[in-house]
Amino acid sequence: MNATPANPYDLIAADLRGLAEQEGAALWQDRHRLTGLMLDHQPELRREIKTMASAVELGVAQALADGDRSLAGIAIDRQAALMESEIGLRAEVAQNVVRAIAHALNLGPLPSVYVQDLGPRSAPRGSDPRHAMPPQPVAAPPPQPAWSSPYTSQPIPPQHHSQPRGGGPSLGMIAAMLGGVLVLVLGIIFVPQMMRGSAAATNVAAPTRPPANASMGYGNELADFRVPAQSTLQSNVGSATPLDIPAGRRVTTEQVRELMASGNPLLVDVLDGAHGRTLTGAHWVPAIGRGGTFTDEHQVNGKTAIDSLTGGDTGRALIFYCIGANCWESYNATLRAAAMGYTNLHWYRGGLQAWEDAGLPMQALGAPLGGN
Numbered sequence: 001m002n003a004t005p006a007n008p009y010d011l012i013a014a015d016l017r018g019l020a021e022q023e024g025a026a027l028w029q030d031r032h033r034l035t036g037l038m039l040d041h042q043p044e045l046r047r048e049i050k051t052m053a054s055a056v057e058l059g060v061a062q063a064l065a066d067g068d069r070s071l072a073g074i075a076i077d078r079q080a081a082l083m084e085s086e087i088g089l090r091a092e093v094a095q096n097v098v099r100a101i102a103h104a105l106n107l108g109p110l111p112s113v114y115v116q117d118l119g120p121r122s123a124p125r126g127s128d129p130r131h132a133m134p135p136q137p138v139a140a141p142p143p144q145p146a147w148s149s150p151y152t153s154q155p156i157p158p159q160h161h162s163q164p165r166g167g168g169p170s171l172g173m174i175a176a177m178l179g180g181v182l183v184l185v186l187g188i189i190f191v192p193q194m195m196r197g198s199a200a201a202t203n204v205a206a207p208t209r210p211p212a213n214a215s216m217g218y219g220n221e222l223a224d225f226r227v228p229a230q231s232t233l234q235s236n237v238g239s240a241t242p243l244d245i246p247a248g249r250r251v252t253t254e255q256v257r258e259l260m261a262s263g264n265p266l267l268v269d270v271l272d273g274a275h276g277r278t279l280t281g282a283h284w285v286p287a288i289g290r291g292g293t294f295t296d297e298h299q300v301n302g303k304t305a306i307d308s309l310t311g312g313d314t315g316r317a318l319i320f321y322c323i324g325a326n327c328w329e330s331y332n333a334t335l336r337a338a339a340m341g342y343t344n345l346h347w348y349r350g351g352l353q354a355w356e357d358a359g360l361p362m363q364a365l366g367a368p369l370g371g372n
Contacts, residue, residue: 007112008045009096012052015041016104028061048097055083055097063238064098064105066326068219068353072107074275074323078238081273086236207253208359218253219324219357221350233335234328235291237272241325241349247338248345253354256319259346265317266309269365270333271352272322277362279321279355283309287370289322289329294339297371302333303340305370310342319346324353 019037020027027034031053038049055061060079067075076098083094099111108114211218225240231247244250251259259265267282270289278284288302310316318337322329334347348354356362 007096007110008042008048009052009100009111011042012038012045012048013100013103013110016052016100017106020104025065028056028065031057051087051089051093052097052100054087055079055101058083058086059236059239060098061101061105063240063326064102064107066220066240068324068357069107071275071323071353071356072102074271074273075238075326076102076108077273078323082236082238205257205361209357211357217350217354219350219352219354221252221325221354223325225325231335233291233293233332237289237291237322237328237332239326239328241328241331243349245331245334245347248334248347250349251319251346253348253350253358253360256346256348256355257360259317259319263317265319265346268306268309268318268320268333269352270320270322270329271327272329274365275352276365277356278352278365280361280363282363283369284366285309285333285369286329286372287368288336289320289333291328291332294336299336299339301370302336306337306340306342308369314341315344316342317344317346318342319348321348321351321355324351325349327351 015038016027019034034056035049035053038052039046042049060083063079064072064075076095080091080094080098083089083097084091087094089097095114096111099108099114102108103110207218213220216222222243224243227240227242229242229244229246267279268288269278269282269284270286271284272286272289283305285302285305287298288306290298292298306318310318320330320333320337322333330347330349330351334345337345350357
């Protein structure tokens with residue numbers, strides 16, 4: 001018998017990968033059969049295998065398989081957080097289990113390849129940057145995007161201007177000042193008109209590619225998982241969503257573009273955990289997408305953030321989104337906003353996956369509003 005490696009979940013990941021290649025999607029449908037097959041291979045890892053089987057029963061494998069491969073890192077991190085909250089696993093165990101399943105689905109390397117966390121997290125989910133960032137392999141860390149963003153945290157270098165020593169302003173300075181006043185006056189008169197005339201061209205881009213399956217829409221935003229609509233907040237946020245919502249209305253990628261062309265809606269990213277990019281012009285308010293109740297601290301913090309963005313205008317058009325059709329946070333956010341008294345609500349079910357699938361413009365994620 002081979003010695004157990006430093007990370008036994010590497011063995012589980014390798015065996016799962018082989019079984020997945022043989023069995024296909026049927027492997028994840030029967031927890032007891034999966035457990036038996038794994039124990040035949042690695043009987044000394046009974047405890048780890050049972051934990052992995054619990055994750056499969058919780059729907060971790062299905063959620064990872066249904067997600068967008070380009071956002072797999074986020075999905076892995078979210079499913080690990082789900083296992084922490086639903087099963088009570090330690091953070092490092094939950095991460096290893098989910099990473100093993102992701103490896104079996106060809107969505108990531110062996111668990112030991114990832115950067116190791118420094119221990120269990122005691123802070124709330126999303127407040128620890130190690131938890132918020134998707135897991136990154138040691139061998140090949142992804143390059144950081146070089147987008148320009150109005151929310152950049154980089155300090156602006158001070159501007160140094162030379163000024164004449166002593167005496168009053170020169171004729172050149174007076175002329176420059178008068179010219180500046182003239183430019184300002186012309187700007188006040190003409191710039192708003194120019195902006196109104198070019199709003200559609202500036203704010204709304206055409207998709208660079210059609211959806212792979214027209215009946216499913218971009219990023220499977222039209223997929224019917226036969227999940228009933230609900231009026232309560234969902235805590236299992238990394239699972240399949242309904243097609244309907246009792247507050248506001250569901251909108252597609254094309255309808256979001258139409259809203260942006262015809263008005264001035266607020267785009268609100270509610271995906272919990274840092275995720276690099278978001279829709280151009282969006283604001284990040286993770287608190288409002290979390291599960292809980294309509295009277296908890298997330299409701300209070302979310303309302304403060306949304307009220308600050310809208311100026312208290314409850315009729316302002318709001319578009320909430322998160323990862324995609326397997327993410328309830330935007331659904332939660334729409335329900336929470338309705339409870340706050342907002343009336344012009346739109347649930348963008350396709351979210352980041354659909355927007356990226358359409359090749360539409362994105363920007364770097366800014367700082368969170370309403371707490372993280």
